[in-house]
Amino acid sequence: MSGERIFQMDFGKIYSLLLNKAVRKGRSKAEVDEVIRWLTGYTDEELEEFCSEPISYGDFFRGAPCPNPNRTRIKGVVCGVRVEDVEEPLMREIRYLDKLIDELAKGKPLEKVLRQ
Numbered sequence: 001m002s003g004e005r006i007f008q009m010d011f012g013k014i015y016s017l018l019l020n021k022a023v024r025k026g027r028s029k030a031e032v033d034e035v036i037r038w039l040t041g042y043t044d045e046e047l048e049e050f051c052s053e054p055i056s057y058g059d060f061f062r063g064a065p066c067p068n069p070n071r072t073r074i075k076g077v078v079c080g081v082r083v084e085d086v087e088e089p090l091m092r093e094i095r096y097l098d099k100l101i102d103e104l105a106k107g108k109p110l111e112k113v114l115r116q
Contacts, residue, residue, distance in 0.1 A: 007058030007090060012051045018101045025105040035100045038114050039093075041066025061093040071096050073115045078102055 015036075022032045033047055041064055042050075050060060071093075075084050078099045086092040103113045 006094060007056060009057045011055045011057050011060040014057050015047075015051055018097070022101055022105050025107065027104050031104060031110055032101065034110065035104060035113060036097065038068055039071055039097055039100060040064035041068070057094065058090055061090055064093075067093070070115045074099050 019029060019032050023029070033044060036042065036047060037044070040061070055063075072084075074096045075082075076099055077083070078095055081095065083092065083095045083099050086095050100113055104110070
């Protein structure tokens with residue numbers, strides 16, 4: 001799937017996929033939301049709004065109010081791609097979230113997922 005297609009996808013649909021992945025593995029919506037808030041700086045109210053109002057996945061990341069400076073500490077492989085080697089900045093942000101949700105779903109403690 002090309003980057004441009006991913007950027008145009010609806011955030012609400014992707015959010016539900018990420019949430020389902022984590023919940024199937026015993027994690028909670030609150031934990032998923034905390035990961036997203038930590039990464040982007042959005043509030044709970046903003047996340048709820050984005051789930052009900054259409055916004056593209058790319059615009060969701062482009063408009064992040066306060067991207068966490070510690071997100072650059074996220075390392076590893078997701079979808080066969082090393083996160084820290086992704087050159088396109090917007091795609092790297094998307095892969096950061098993918099990696100965090102993967103770690104959450106694998107049972108990693110939230111403190112470690114959030115690089116605390």
